[in-house]
Amino acid sequence: xxxxxxxxxxxxxxxxxxxxxxxxxxxxxxxxxxxxxxxxxxxxxxxxxxxxxxxxxxxxxxxxxxxxxxxxxxxxxxxxxxxxxxxxxxxxxxxxxxxxxxxxxxxxxxxxxxxxxxxxxxxxxxxxxxxxxxxxxxxxxxxxxxxxxxxxxxxxxxxxxxxxxxxxxxxxxxxxxxxxxxxxxxxxxxxxxxxxxxxxxxxxxxxxxxxxxxxxxxxxxxxxxxxxxxxxxxxxxxxxxxxxxxxxxxxxxxxxxxxxxxxxxxxxxxxxxxxxxxxxxxxxxxxxxxxxxxxxxxxxxxxxxxxxxxxxxxxxxxxxxxxxxxxxxxxxxxxxxxxxxxxxxxxxxxxxxxxxxxxxxxxxxxxxxxxxxxxxxx
Numbered sequence: 001x002x003x004x005x006x007x008x009x010x011x012x013x014x015x016x017x018x019x020x021x022x023x024x025x026x027x028x029x030x031x032x033x034x035x036x037x038x039x040x041x042x043x044x045x046x047x048x049x050x051x052x053x054x055x056x057x058x059x060x061x062x063x064x065x066x067x068x069x070x071x072x073x074x075x076x077x078x079x080x081x082x083x084x085x086x087x088x089x090x091x092x093x094x095x096x097x098x099x100x101x102x103x104x105x106x107x108x109x110x111x112x113x114x115x116x117x118x119x120x121x122x123x124x125x126x127x128x129x130x131x132x133x134x135x136x137x138x139x140x141x142x143x144x145x146x147x148x149x150x151x152x153x154x155x156x157x158x159x160x161x162x163x164x165x166x167x168x169x170x171x172x173x174x175x176x177x178x179x180x181x182x183x184x185x186x187x188x189x190x191x192x193x194x195x196x197x198x199x200x201x202x203x204x205x206x207x208x209x210x211x212x213x214x215x216x217x218x219x220x221x222x223x224x225x226x227x228x229x230x231x232x233x234x235x236x237x238x239x240x241x242x243x244x245x246x247x248x249x250x251x252x253x254x255x256x257x258x259x260x261x262x263x264x265x266x267x268x269x270x271x272x273x274x275x276x277x278x279x280x281x282x283x284x285x286x287x288x289x290x291x292x293x294x295x296x297x298x299x300x301x302x303x304x305x306x307x308x309x310x311x312x313x314x315x316x317x318x319x320x321x322x323x324x325x326x327x328x329x330x331x332x333x334x335x336x337x338x339x340x341x342x343x344x345x346x347x348x349x350x351x352x353x354x355x356x357x358x359x360x361x362x363x364x365x366x367x368x369x370x371x372x373x374x375x376x377x378x
Contacts, residue, residue: 026172032093
């Protein structure tokens with residue numbers, strides 16, 4: 001598909017065109033389980049706890065056809081798919097496979113920014129292997145991942161991180177999509193805004209109420225309108241609607257925190273509901289902590305009341321939190337100390353921070369690194 005060049009995209013000659021690949025493994029945890037157990041290949045599989053308080057950590061594509069999604073309560077997943085097969089997470093195995101995949105990335109570029117065990121950004125602007133095109137590099141990476149792990153990966157190739165991530169999701173599973181210079185704004189214009197990274201279901205609903213359904217609708221709103229309705233997110237939305245992203249790929253970028261939150265369909269206030277919700281969030285967040293291999297000293301409970309007033313409470317230890325049981329115990333203590341709540345809440349979340357190896361975050365001035373070598377074709 002050909003796209004016309006957008007007039008308000010940055011001057012490529014002035015800032016240099018980078019070649020970014022976003023690689024995302026397909027249903028990673030569930031695919032590993034299916035790979036290792038031939039009896040469940042082609043069947044609906046969920047990784048996570050199957051108990052009443054269990055949460056789905058990952059779902060195979062066969063399960064997704066029934067509406068099963070990650071972070072969904074396991075009881076709900078079984079309602080949607082009665083034949084769903086549960087497997088307990090094996091994070092040691094997932095981490096080992098992730099290291100295999102990382103080694104493939106590093107064969108083609110030292111500029112690898114992992115986002116989790118199953119996805120990463122790669123900057124291949126410098127063609128260190130003399131392969132000749134960014135698209136060919138992505139094809140070779142996907143081929144080697146399949147050969148070495150028996151798993152499939154999807155990839156997006158573009159000139160910035162935002163577009164590369166959108167592209168990797170375009171042809172899943174086991175797909176490849178390329179968004180070339182000059183095509184970004186028009187590609188984004190045709191997408192539903194819910195596809196934009198950082199716009200969740202609630203955000204998409206709010207945009208729909210404002211008449212914003214697609215990237216083109218978002219682009220038609222000026223910055224003043226976006227700031228009025230979306231506050232601190234306005235600048236990001238303004239750039240995203242135009243396919244603009246000046247962030248650099250930062251190799252081994254230190255993680256500042258690991259967490260998750262849940263916005264409720266209806267406000268809750270009873271102690272029983274609050275505690276049940278907290279248990280689900282504990283499961284979700286601890287799975288993310290295990291996935292990332294993070295260790296931290298501070299746990300923060302976040303709540304947002306029905307009038308949107310925020311409330312945060314934190315507890316720090318002099319050492320890293322020992323494990324899931326201690327993490328859960330501290331979270332329960334933080335919640336119990338706030339009960340009874342003065343008014344219902346619409347959101348609850350947990351975060352682990354003060355991570356081991358954490359360094360001061362580099363300030364991003366929106367600049368770019370000049371491209372010194374010859375142009376690598378897409």
